[in-house]
Amino acid sequence: MTLKKLLVGMMASVTLVAGAAQAAELAIVSGDTGTGLAFLRSQLDKFEAETGHTVTVVPMPSSTSDQFGQYRLWLAAGNTDIDVYQTDVIWAPQLADQFLDLTEAAADIVDQHFPSIIESQTVDGKLVALPAFTDAPALFYRTDLLEKYGKSVPTTWAELEETAKEIMDGERAEGNQDMWGFVFQGNAYEGLTCNALEWVMSNGGGQIVEADGTISINNENAAAAVDRAAGWIGTISPEGNLAYQEEESRGVWQLGNSVFMRNWPYAYALGNGDDSGVKDKFDVAPLPAGDGEGARSAATLGGWNVAVSKYSTDPEAAIELAKFLASPEVQKERAINQSNLPTIEALYDDADVLEASPFMANWKEIFQNAVPRPSAPTKTDYNEVSSLFWSAVHNTLSGNGTAAENLELLEADLTDLKGSGW
DSSP states (O other): OOHHHHHHHTSOOOOBOTTSOBOOEEEEEEOOOTTHHHHHHHHHHHHHHHHOOEEEEEEOOSOHHHHHHHHHHHHHTTOSSOOEEEEEGGGHHHHGGGBOOOTTTTTTTGGGBOHHHHHHTEETTEEOOEEEEEEOOEEEEEHHHHHHTTOOOOSBHHHHHHHHHHHHHHHHHTTOTTOEEEEOOOSSSHHHHHHHHHHHHHTTOOOSBOTTSOBOOOSHHHHHHHHHHHTTBTTTBOGGGGGOOHHHHHHHHHTTOEEEEEEOTHHHHHHTSTTOTTTTSEEEEOOOBOSSTTOOOOEEOEEEEEEEBTTOSOHHHHHHHHHHHTSHHHHHHHHHHHOOBOSBGGGGGOHHHHHHOGGGGGHHHHHHTEEOOTHHHHGGGHHHHHHHHHHHHHHHHTTSSOHHHHHHHHHHHHHHHHTTOO
16 A cells, blocks of 8 residues: 555545536645744645645655755656645755656636746746745844844844844843844754855855856855854854754744844744743844855745646646645645745735735835855756755854865865866
């Protein structure tokens, strides 16, 4: 018995939809963080009620790097147990051959989405996945603490360091020994690539690999940005930040034990939950800029999509599920309940969305500073490129060599990887 049959066999028996073929048994993978898994299940319940299909959720690790590795194993083996995959915006070039082309099936809805996001999921004319929501990180800051200490929102990393240290020291002097200045995603995984790309790009250090395939990471501005971040560990950021992913940093922040946090939009709604120690005490702003030539704010472009495995035994039903999860109705509920940013432009003018999530207006400026990871120029090698990059950065953060030394080694490794490709 296959994994899918075993899981679905424990669910309610399949019913028939009036006038339709026998309902399908589907499986979708999910590595959602926060309350995302519960939200997905609530939407799948609606889908099941509307269609008669049944959908089993196969949980995945929260680490996107681990998810990607599992996806590749399953797809390479032609696994028929999984019908629909939730995919990071960067994975389209790497997994395109394993997913169905949704161009024709989604012809009636693609115009509702931002063209740039549809373009990001199109490989050699093939629409690999449908957008579910888009993403860009922000600087979360404690409004109450900045007001208490008479500080403004930092616009440069130097200002963040100074403000974070002053408020952290002040709060500790008043008795909160658990207070830190800044938490981020410092573990050795894809999240660190996102953070470090922002540090480097904001300091005029380029995008690791440029759009034309040029390896640009070994430069003084990039090294200065990474060395600066290494200086945060043990000063304004805890030593444990070297192991933090999104949820660990959010945990520290939401307990009220950090002045600043770098995180994605989902953390906004959770931060204002009734069980949050920072409810109504924070806001968001664009991430700070560096001080190198060409310095600017930079936010890694994120977002998640839904793709249909070409090995699905129920492709029509699987496509139906993908379209449902990308629909205006589901995206609207995601925006209201999960703080996920829609890929459908019209929803930014929806009264219900704006009433529930007025902060979304703050992300317009953040999106203007969005920076893509170099998945397009590095194509199927992106995962290895990212792994080499985050390893070099994590070594520096951990005190294993300077940024200049580690980025020089990284350049050599990327050059070997590139070979005659890209």
